[in-house]
Amino acid sequence: MNIRGKTELQERLAAEYALGTLRGAARLRFERWLREDGSLRLAVARWEARLAPMTASVAPVAPPARTWGAIAKRIGRPAGRGVWDSLAFWRALALFTGGTAAALFMVVISNAPPVPVPAPAPIVLRAPSTDTQAGYVAVLSDPKTGQPVVFVSAGRDSDELWVRTLDPSIRVPEKSLELWALPKSGAPRSLGLVSGEEKGVLKLASAAETSLADVPKLAVSLEPKGGSPSGAPTGPVLFTGPCVKYW
Amino acid sequence: MAGDPLAELLAGCARKDPSSLARLYELTSAKLFGVALRILRREDWAEDVLQECYLRFWNHAGEYKAGLAAPMTWMSSIVRNRCLDWLRRPGFEVADPDDAIASATPSDVAGPLAELERAADAAAIARCLKTLEAKQRQAIALAFYDGLSHSELARHLQEPLGTVKTWVRRGLLRLKSCLETS
Secondary structure (H helix, E strand, O other): OOOOOOHHHHHHHHHHHHHOOOOHHHHHHHHHHHHHOHHHHHHHHHHHHHHHHHHHHOOOOOOOHHHHHHHHHHOOOOOOOOHHHOHHHHHHHHHHHOHHHHHHHHHHHOOOOOOOOOOOOOOOOOOOOOOOOOEEEEEEEEOOOOEEEEEEEEEOOOOEEEEEEOOHHHOOOOEEEEEEEEOOOOOOEEEEEEOOOOEEEEEOOOOHHHHOOOOOEEEEEEEEOOOOOOOOOOOOEEEEEEEEEEO | OOOOHHHHHHHHHHOOOHHHHHHHHHHHHHHHHHHHHHHHOOHHHHHHHHHHHHHHHHHHHHHOOOOOOOHHHHHHHHHHHHHHHHHOOOOOHHHOOOOHHHHHOOOOOHHHHHHHHHOHHHHHHHHHHHOOOHHHHHHHHHHHHHOOOHHHHHHHHOOOHHHHHHHHHHHHHHHHHHHHHO
């Protein structure tokens, strides 16, 4: 059968192909026509574009870590288990902290679950203050994926908190991400808004040594644009991570 | 879409830059795995399909045409098509003589349909799906989300094959005219 010029039939088959109900021999035959017929390919592309927004409501499910490993192997790239396995990451961290702290840091996070994704680009961390030998670091990760998403650091004597977003896709339109200090006792204290830009600096109330002294953990919550109106977290907590002192 | 970071990553794949594929995987694999898992209902199959599809993105990224489709549309269509191919592997259909797989398909498409209304970038399709008759909407959702064929739809909805085919065809026509006027 030749369907060239038969617009209505073309359109119907393109729709059913994109929806997925065209099956069996009919599907194979249609795919053969597709290879030869540009207008048919266009009709399918239009139908795919019409229906694709339906996938917006399919719940994402993190694939097992081994899946990336298999892909990386087949494209000829040695598979790392994740950002923690990336040489670039450790090299940068060592630069940033001076070796000993990197070792301590490694101990702290070695219990983190393996990250199912690769380290896409070298992470180059900048020293938070002139004193690179002492300070606080925190890596906040997404508990659902175990993936690190925000890196926070501050020099011991500095009132500047450096916030590095490792995954720009965490930004939510019309909402703000707010960073909280979770002290050992007492209510969470806001540290400011995470811009979602790759790098940002927040101002602490006082030097990190004072303001983060009793803070074992940081968290990011989803808040209305501009931040929590009440001064306490109101939205869901998206990311958390231990805040580690080293000196 | 101009400046879509996924389009730039596909361009990176076309240049054979492994870090582009890594980043693309990082940003899209959970969504695409969700799509495959819903159709195939078996994690090991969905994993195999996902693997094949990322290799396909890697090898065929140069064929992606930004003017024709958004990157996520292009990628999710490849995943859905690959899932359907997977379901029609030789022997697969006879491997389900008791309809075990067909009957295991949950009829619950209400979840994704309701969720669709909350998804910002799906406003038009959500609104247009609502203009369909309930049976048409259910048939289209089961076909799209669960990968059911006409005969599986007929069995699942306990209606004659011809009736189900008509629902799907009319539903798609109405969906198209609604989307074109919105």
